[in-house]
Structure formats: structure tokens, C-alpha cells
Amino acid sequence: MIDAAQISALVRDGEVHRDVYTSAAVFDHEMTHLFAATWVFVGHASQIPAVGDFTTTTIGVAPVVMVRHTDQTIHVLHNRCPHKGTRVANDPCGNTGRFFRCPYHAWSFRTDGSVAAIPLPTGYAQTPFKQSEAAGGMRPVGAVHVYRDFVFAQLNTDGISFADYFGPSLSSIDNMVDRSPDGKLEVAGGVLRYMHRCNWKMLVENLTDTCHPMVAHESSAGTAIAMGQALPGKHPAVEIYAPFMSPYAFYEGMGIRVWPNGHGHTGVHGSIHSDYSAVPGYFDQMVGAYGEDRAKAILDESRHNTVYFPNMTMKGPIQSLRIFKPIAADRTLVESWTFRLVGAPNQLLERTIMYSRLINAPTSPVGHDDQEMYERAQDSLQSDSNPWVNMQRLLDPDETDGTAEVNGTSERQMRNQFRAWQRFMTEAS
Amino acid sequence: MTDADIITFIRHEARLLDEQRFDEWLDLFTDDGRYWMPLDPAQTDWKLQQSLYSEDVFLLRLRSARLKSAKTYSQKPKSRCHHLLQTPEIDRRDGGISTWTAFHYLETRLDEQTLYAGWSRHSLVEMDGKLRILLKRIDLVNPDSAFGGIQLFM
Ligand code: FES
Ligand SMILES: [Fe+2]
Numbered sequence: 001m002i003d004a005a006q007i008s009a010l011v012r013d014g015e016v017h018r019d020v021y022t023s024a025a026v027f028d029h030e031m032t033h034l035f036a037a038t039w040v041f042v043g044h045a046s047q048i049p050a051v052g053d054f055t056t057t058t059i060g061v062a063p064v065v066m067v068r069h070t071d072q073t074i075h076v077l078h079n080r081c082p083h084k085g086t087r088v089a090n091d092p093c094g095n096t097g098r099f100f101r102c103p104y105h106a107w108s109f110r111t112d113g114s115v116a117a118i119p120l121p122t123g124y125a126q127t128p129f130k131q132s133e134a135a136g137g138m139r140p141v142g143a144v145h146v147y148r149d150f151v152f153a154q155l156n157t158d159g160i161s162f163a164d165y166f167g168p169s170l171s172s173i174d175n176m177v178d179r180s181p182d183g184k185l186e187v188a189g190g191v192l193r194y195m196h197r198c199n200w201k202m203l204v205e206n207l208t209d210t211c212h213p214m215v216a217h218e219s220s221a222g223t224a225i226a227m228g229q230a231l232p233g234k235h236p237a238v239e240i241y242a243p244f245m246s247p248y249a250f251y252e253g254m255g256i257r258v259w260p261n262g263h264g265h266t267g268v269h270g271s272i273h274s275d276y277s278a279v280p281g282y283f284d285q286m287v288g289a290y291g292e293d294r295a296k297a298i299l300d301e302s303r304h305n306t307v308y309f310p311n312m313t314m315k316g317p318i319q320s321l322r323i324f325k326p327i328a329a330d331r332t333l334v335e336s337w338t339f340r341l342v343g344a345p346n347q348l349l350e351r352t353i354m355y356s357r358l359i360n361a362p363t364s365p366v367g368h369d370d371q372e373m374y375e376r377a378q379d380s381l382q383s384d385s386n387p388w389v390n391m392q393r394l395l396d397p398d399e400t401d402g403t404a405e406v407n408g409t410s411e412r413q414m415r416n417q418f419r420a421w422q423r424f425m426t427e428a429s
Numbered sequence: 430m431t432d433a434d435i436i437t438f439i440r441h442e443a444r445l446l447d448e449q450r451f452d453e454w455l456d457l458f459t460d461d462g463r464y465w466m467p468l469d470p471a472q473t474d475w476k477l478q479q480s481l482y483s484e485d486v487f488l489l490r491l492r493s494a495r496l497k498s499a500k501t502y503s504q505k506p507k508s509r510c511h512h513l514l515q516t517p518e519i520d521r522r523d524g525g526i527s528t529w530t531a532f533h534y535l536e537t538r539l540d541e542q543t544l545y546a547g548w549s550r551h552s553l554v555e556m557d558g559k560l561r562i563l564l565k566r567i568d569l570v571n572p573d574s575a576f577g578g579i580q581l582f583m
Contacts, residue, residue, distance in 0.1 A: 190468045190479035193575035219501035223494050227487070235487055333575050338479065350476045354483075362576040363466070363481045365495050371578050372503035 002029050004426040011422040013399075014392030014415065018381040021199040021389070027329040029425060034310060035060030036142075036155040037424045038261075039165045041312035041323060042066050042076055044337075045149040046186040047093060052111065055093045058325055059155055064141060065089040066151055069111040070098055076141045076153040077113045082134040100138065113138035148177045149185060160261075168403060169263035172306035176316035178298045181289035182343035185319065189353045192336040194362040198374035200311060200326040201417070203334060206370060207305040207313045207322075208266045208413040210251035211393070213244040216373055220365040221245045234277070240355055243272035244366070254304065254408035260401055262309030262420030264413035268405055271304035273317035279347045289343070307413065309420055318352045322360065330378050336360040391415055430526075430555055436517050438560045439530055439551060443512035446582050451493035454582070458486050459554065459561045466567040466583070481572060481579070489582075496580070503580060510581045511535040517551075526553040526560070534583045545583060546570045 002025040010017040010026070019026050040059045043066045047055050054067040056079055063079040065088070081088050081102040088100050088109070099116050101108045108116045115137040118124065129135055142157035150173055152162065177185055196203065206212070213221070221244035228238035255268030267273070286295035302317050314321035319339040324332055338352040359366045381389070394410035401419045406412045445454040458464075465475055466482040475483040484492070495501055515531040527550060534545045547569040553560045567583050 189477060192468070192479060192481075193573070195575040195577050197577065216502070219495050219498045222500070223498055224491055227491055227494060231487065237488055237491070346477060353477065353479050357480060357483065361481060363579045365492060368503040368578045368580055369501075 002026060007425045008422060011418050012388075013397075014395045014411075015388045015390055016418055018387045018389060020418075020421075021202060021378065022329055022381050024329050027199075027326070030326065031060040031062070033427070034421060034424045035062070035326075037159050037427060038310050039143075039145065039152040039154050039160075039162055040310070041150065041308060041321075042153045043151045044185070044187045044339075045074060045146060045151060048074065050095065052095045052097045053093070054089055054096055054111075056089050056091065059141070059153060060326060062155065063087055064153065065100075065138075066153075067096065067100075067111045074144060074146055074151055075112050076144045076151070077138040078141065080138065081107060082115075082137055082139070083107050088138060109138045113140050148173055165261055166263065166308070167260060169259045169261075169265075169306065169308065172265055172303055172308075172314060172316055175298060175301045175303065176314060176319060176339070178290075179286075179316065179319065180341035180343055181285040183289075184342035185339045186342055187337055188340035188349055189338040192356055192361045194334040194336070194360065194367060194371075196332045196334060196371055196374060197330060198332060198371075198378040199329055200324045200332040201421075202374045202377060203324045203332055203370075204307060204309075204311060204313065204417065205391075205414045206374070207307055208256060208264060209411075210254065210256075210266060210409050211248070212370075212373070213251075213272075214247065216369045217244045217366055220369055236277075236351070236354060237358055239276060240358055241366070243275070246272060248409060251408045255405055256408050256410055256413055257403070257405045258401075258413050258416040259403050260420075262401075262417045263307055264416050265303045265306035266408060266413070267302055267304030268408075271302045271317070273304060273315065274302040276317075276351070279345050279351075282345050282348065285344060307417065309417055315355075318355050319348065320352050320356055320360075334360070391418070430560065432519055435519055435526060435528060435553065435560065438553070439517045439528060440514060442551075442562070443514055443532075447510060447512055449496075449509075449581075451496070451582075455486065455489055455493060457560075457562050458489070459556070459563050460486060462486055462562050463564050464489055464567075464582070465564060466569065466572070468572050470568050470572070481569075481576075482567070492582075503578065506539050508536055508538045508580045510537070512583075520550075525563070526555075527551070528553070532583070536579060536581055538580075541577075543577065543579075545579075547572075547583070549583070 010020050042057050043055050048068040051068050051070055054065050056065050064076050065079040066076050069075050079087050079089055086104045088102050099108045107118050110116050141153045141155050143154040145152050145162035221241040224238050224241035254271050256266050257268050258264035305313050307313050311324040321337050323335045336356045338356055340349045358364055391411040391414040394407055464484045467480050472478050513533040517528045517530040520529050521527040530549050536543050550566045552564040554563050
């Protein structure tokens with residue numbers, strides 16, 4: 001157990017104590033406080049189009065199931081049988097019909113979680129079963145909100161509202177969805193799953209760490225550039241790898257925008273995704289759908305990584321997202337998802353699939369470059385020589401957690417995440 | 430080309446990988462050759478479905494060059510690997526050669542070692558009296574598992 005004062009002392013302006021990455025007690029507190037109070041991404045409506053369709057996932061370490069109820073609404077339930085605790089839905093996805101049926105003693109539940117039937121009910125007739133915890137069925141999470149088909153859930157009841165929590169950060173989801181001429185996305189291509197022996201926050205911080213690509217990825221991106229020069233044409237992988245070697249000045253100019261509650265993004269003024277080759281026919285489809293000015297405005301927005309605090313990040317220009325699933329203080333599962341832009345050419349899906357494979361797969365050289373840094377840090381933070389991790393770069397003494405636009409090499413977004421972290425970790429729930 | 434020649438070729442390929450003789454290994458592929466590890470055993474497409482590997486010869490050369498680069502920190506210390514093959518079965522001989530080889534593959538790095546198991550299917554062609562790889566498809570027994578870094582070649 002660790003109390004609010006102890007948690008608060010782990011975060012200073014521009015420095016955080018190594019315990020935020022290494023301590024099991026801090027991790028447990030994150031699960032009961034941070035992941036309970038925030039809005040966590042659980043899935044996409046396109047994964048469960050029909051009544052009874054479900055996917056299973058976690059909010060922090062809590063198992064949940066996202067399901068399409070008989071009235072077409074999306075529900076998120078704790079994936080735990082109220083009887084003895086058995087996980088009810090066990091597959092990553094499937095269709096359960098109108099009911100979930102627990103495989104242990106066949107209690108069954110409607111897809112809003114309420115108890116539908118219990119075998120041999122006379123056994124409970126003389127008991128105060130109706131007052132028991134079990135009578136509540138599979139408990140729904142505290143709140144669910146579907147925003148343009150992105151499904152978020154909050155474990156706590158009566159926490160911060162969805163609108164207050166995300167505010168202006170929803171513009172990154174808007175831009176990704178608007179890139180479909182039909183204004184619609186579908187999860188497509190399959191999910192890459194990559195296990196890391198490090199704390200989940202190291203990975204999220206890396207997403208707005210613009211001083212590492214030209215260093216840590218030199219072996220991948222630098223080699224790709226050198227070898228690409230010998231090719232007659234432009235290899236699509238070189239087009240993806242090469243911008244990682246952009247100089248500091250490029251990343252400075254890209255800019256970072258931070259928003260309240262730990263959200264933020266790199267790439268305010270263009271990004272490493274700005275100069276990809278045009279896909280034939282796509283721009284005309286966008287003009288047909290939105291008119292020329294609006295189509296241009298949508299496509300000119302080239303945000304690099306948007307962090308939806310605490311643990312989802314997305315790339316609008318290439319229609320992908322990553323979820324950083326905490327498993328233990330030193331263990332994180334990274335899922336990389338890709339999307340089809342409904343109504344757009346298949347080459348865009350092909351490109352995002354290639355991007356994720358080259359950059360975010362367990363087989364990806366760029367993935368190896370990053371993973372090596374996190375895992376070395378996870379190990380060496382055991383050193384007692386200096387218990388503090390530095391994130392002071394371009395620290396402004398007057399910084400608040402409001403919206404701001406800053407130099408693209410600032411560590412402002414990492415600090416922004418920790419300000420939100422400190423608040424949600426210490427607020428009474 | 431006898432059956433024995435084909436089996437010797439598959440064994441030799443694994444040996445080149447275990448000995449990290451990547452340049453010689455790359456020369457086994459045709460110019461349009463591909464090294465493919467799908468995410469799903471039923472997968473027939475590497476463009477619109479995700480894969481763990483879907484590498485043309487350029488990407489394989491890039492990987493092999495990266496593994497040797499002085500700034501490849503994920504190879505400090507270096508990974509090593511070990512293939513254990515079952516005798517390849519020759520599934521097809523007419524109009525191209527197809528083989529099926531069950532394998533265990535071990536990848537290590539200092540104190541860590543991970544065992545992978547699966548089946549590789551080679552599509553081979555004979556060019557100038559030598560066998561070359563058109564496609565090496567590797568189906569892991571558990572491609573849907575979450576893996577840590579896989580840095581060498583199965
Ligand atoms: S544990 Fe689910 S019905 Fe008994
Ligand atoms: Fe990186």
C-alpha cells in the first residue's frame with residue numbers, strides 16, 4: 001500500500017522518481033486509481049457490428065468484455081462471473097447471441113450483464129439472494145462513451161465526464177475518421193501483439209520523444225536510407241523509414257501540442273508522415289465527399305502521434321493506433337491496430353499494415369531499437385546512484401496543464417502526462 | 430534435381446542461418462523472392478492482412494546489414510539462433526517444387542532464450558542448375574501469441 005502523499009512526492013517539475021516505473025505498489029495503485037478514474041480505450045464499434053458480437057480486453061489489469069446488446073447499444077461489462085469469478089467470455093472476439101453463459105455452473109446473463117437464469121433456482125429461494133452481490137450479474141463498468149465508433153470506458157461511476165476528460169484532444173480522432181470519404185473506419189488487417197519487459201509509461205512517453213529517432217533508430221532508418229540510394233526506384237519501406245533520420249531542426253519545427261488531462265500530440269506543423277506518395281484516386285474521392293477546401297484541410301493535418309492518456313496512442317495520417325496494456329510494473333503488452341478508411345483505396349490499408357509491421361511488430365527493427373532502450377532502463381533504474389529520471393527539456397517555469405503549443409523537441413508532453421498521473425493517482429475515488 | 434538434392438538444400442539453408450552467413454543465405458533467393466510469416470495459418474495475402482514478416486529481398490538485405498551495423502544496440506550483445514529441422518517432405522515436384530519442413534527454432538541473447546516451433550513451406554525453382562527460393566512461408570504454431578523481439582531469421 002502507498003498513500004497519496006507518497007505518490008505525490010514521486011513527481012517533481014521536470015523529474016520523476018524511478019519508483020513510478022519499478023515499484024509494484026505504485027503499479028497496484030495505478031490499477032485501482034489511475035485506470036479506474038480515467039477514460040480508457042476498449043475497442044471500436046466496427047469490431048462488433050451484430051447483436052451478441054463481443055471482444056475481450058482489459059482496463060488496466062481488469063478483464064472486461066465489450067458487447068453489442070440486443071438494443072444495438074454497446075455495453076462494457078466486467079468479464080467475471082458473479083458466482084465464483086470465472087472469466088465468462090474467453091475468446092478475443094466472438095458472438096454470444098442474446099446471452100452470456102458461464103461455463104462453470106451455467107449461470108446466464110443478458111448482454112447488459114443482468115442475470116437471465118440460474119440452474120436449479122429453488123436452491124436460492126429461501127436465501128436473501130436478491131440482496132447478494134451476485135444478484136447484480138456481470139457488472140457493467142462505471143461509464144461507456146462511443147465517440148465516432150471509438151469506445152471508451154471508465155471503471156468508476158461518477159468520475160470526470162467524457163467531454164471534460166478529452167476536450168479538444170478529440171480533434172485527432174476526428175481527423176482520422178474524416179480521412180475516410182464515407183466518414184467511417186473499420187478495424188482491419190489483424191492485430192500485432194508485442195511483449196515488452198518494461199513499464200507501460202516508458203512506451204507512452206516514447207511516443208512524443210522526438211530527440212530519439214535519429215539516434216536510437218540510426219541502425220534501422222540510417223541503413224535503409226543508405227541502401228535505398230542504390231535502388232533504381234523508391235522502395236515503399238524506405239519512404240517509411242527515411243523520415244526517422246530527420247535532423248533535430250525538423251522535429252523542433254514539427255511542434256507539440258498539449259491538452260488538459262495528459263493528452264497531447266506531436267506534429268502540429270506537419271510530421272514524418274507528411275511526404276508519403278499520393279495514392280491514385282484518393283484525393284478525388286475526398287474532394288467528392290467534402291469539397292476541395294475541406295478535403296485539403298483534412299489531408300494537410302499530419303499529426304504524428306496523439307497520446308490519449310493514459311494508454312492509447314494513434315496516428316491519424318496512417319490510420320493506426322497502439323494500446324499499451326499494463327501487465328506488471330515491468331511488463332507491458334503493446335497491441336498495434338490498423339484501420340480501413342471506408343470508401344478509400346485499398347493501398348491506404350496496405351500502407352498502414354506495412355508501417356505497423358516495419359515499425360511496431362515484434363519482428364520490426366525499429367521496434368527492437370526502442371525495446372532495447374526501455375528494457376535497459378527498466379534494469380538500470382535499479383541503480384541507487386540516482387533515483388530520478390529527467391524530463392526537463394525546455395521546461396517552462398510557468399507551465400500549467402492547460403492547452404499549449406511548444407517546440408517539438410520539448411519534453412512538455414511527458415510532463416503533461418505526469419501532471420495528470422499525479423492528479424488521478426491522488427484524487428479520492 | 431533429386432529428392433536428396435532438395436532436402437540437402439533445405440538443410441543447408443538452415444545451416445547458413447545458424448552460422449549467420451546472411452550474404453550466402455540471401456543469394457539463395459530469387460530476385461523476386463519473399464520471406465513470409467503470416468499472423469494466421471489460413472492467410473493467403475500479405476498486403477491487406479498483417480504478417481510478422483513479409484520481406485522482399487531488399488528488406489532482407491536491409492535487416493542483414495542492420496544486424497552488422499556498429500550502432501545496432503539491440504545486438505549488443507548479439508543474438509544467436511539454432512534450427513532443428515525434421516526431414517523435409519516434398520509436396521510437389523511438377524511445375525515448381527514445394528516442400529514442408531517442421532522445425533524448432535531457438536533464439537538466444539545472453540541469458541534469454543526463446544523457443545519457437547512451426548512449419549516452413551519452401552517454394553523453389555531451379556535456375557542454372559541450382560535451387561533458389563521463390564517463397565519461404567513460415568507458419569508458427571502460435572502466430573497469435575504476444576512475442577518479445579524476434580531479431581534473426583527462422
Ligand atoms: S462460476 Fe460462473 S456459474 Fe459458477
Ligand atoms: Fe522509436
